Amino acid sequence: MAFTYFFRDDHVLELVVKLTAPALAARSVPRIWDAGCAMGQEPYTLCMMYADVMGRFAFNNLRVYATDLDNSDLFGNIIKVGIYPKEELERMPRAAFEKYFEATDSPGHFRVTEQIRNRIVYQKHDLLTQEEIGRDFSLVVCKNVLLHFSHAQRVEVIRMFHRALGPGGYFVTEHTQKLPAEAAGLFEQVVAHGQLFRKLEVAPCA
Numbered sequence: 001m002a003f004t005y006f007f008r009d010d011h012v013l014e015l016v017v018k019l020t021a022p023a024l025a026a027r028s029v030p031r032i033w034d035a036g037c038a039m040g041q042e043p044y045t046l047c048m049m050y051a052d053v054m055g056r057f058a059f060n061n062l063r064v065y066a067t068d069l070d071n072s073d074l075f076g077n078i079i080k081v082g083i084y085p086k087e088e089l090e091r092m093p094r095a096a097f098e099k100y101f102e103a104t105d106s107p108g109h110f111r112v113t114e115q116i117r118n119r120i121v122y123q124k125h126d127l128l129t130q131e132e133i134g135r136d137f138s139l140v141v142c143k144n145v146l147l148h149f150s151h152a153q154r155v156e157v158i159r160m161f162h163r164a165l166g167p168g169g170y171f172v173t174e175h176t177q178k179l180p181a182e183a184a185g186l187f188e189q190v191v192a193h194g195q196l197f198r199k200l201e202v203a204p205c206a
Contacts, residue, residue: 004144006041006084006092009175015194016139016172017049023168024050024138025058033137033164035127036145037066040079040120041088046141047116048100059119065133067125079122082112130156132164140165143174151180158183165199172196 007013024030034043043066051059068075086108089097101110111117125133127145140161146154158179161171171187173179173195179187187197 004038004042006089007045007096008042008091009143010045010093012143012172012175012194012196013045013049015191016141016170016196017046017053019190019196020139020170021050021053023170024062025054027138028061030058030062031134031137032062032064032139032141033133033161034064034066035068035125035140035142035161037068037075037079037122039075039084040066040082040122041084042066042141042143043079043120044082044112044116045092047119048096051100051116060115062119064120065137066120066122067133069126070124076122076124079120080117082117083109084112085109127157127160128153130160132160135164136166137164137169138166139170139172141172143172146173146177155180155182159186162186162199167199167201169199170196171199 032046034046037043043064047064050062054062066079070076083104083106089101089110100113100116102113104111123133142161146157149157165171170190175195177195179197185202186200188200190196190198
């Protein structure tokens with residue numbers, strides 16, 4: 001399970017959204033895979049950011065597939081309901097909190113608005129199976145997970161992400177994680193100051 005919180009590394013995510021939103025908006029059903037989503041903070045953050053820059057019609061077609069190993073069997077219900085304690089929301093921008101959260105009957109807890117909740121599809125998935133959850137994704141996000149894997153495991157998981165992306169799709173990872181040499185030829189780095197990559201149309205190594 002990845003550890004994260006709302007709007008963590010927001011400067012990185014803002015860059016990702018800025019660069020990928022036009023391509024996503026041009027697709028009839030744009031799809032994002034957030035691998036290692038924990039309790040949903042990161043995929044919800046992404047949805048809020050895209051909602052701010054995409055037109056309503058394009059955003060309503062967006063699907064964010066949030067996955068994690070989830071040995072507790074708790075993540076799915078938490079993400080579906082979208083209710084979080086106030087202390088988990090205090091780091092996020094006030095404007096985003098006021099726009100995308102609403103009060104609940106439980107004191108000190110707030111729910112993500114339906115517009116945002118409806119964009120998330122959650123499923124359990126173990127990255128180490130090296131089996132992608134689908135193909136033709138426009139963006140794969142995997143932050144705070146790969147550092148827990150061995151070098152060989154990271155190589156195979158990144159190759160899996162390459163298979164999952166559609167032509168010209170984007171991959172973003174933890175800023176401390178460089179692409180292994182064995183997988184570097186699968187992507188081109190989009191910006192020098194961020195771990196954002198674009199898929200290259202080359203055959204992955206066996």
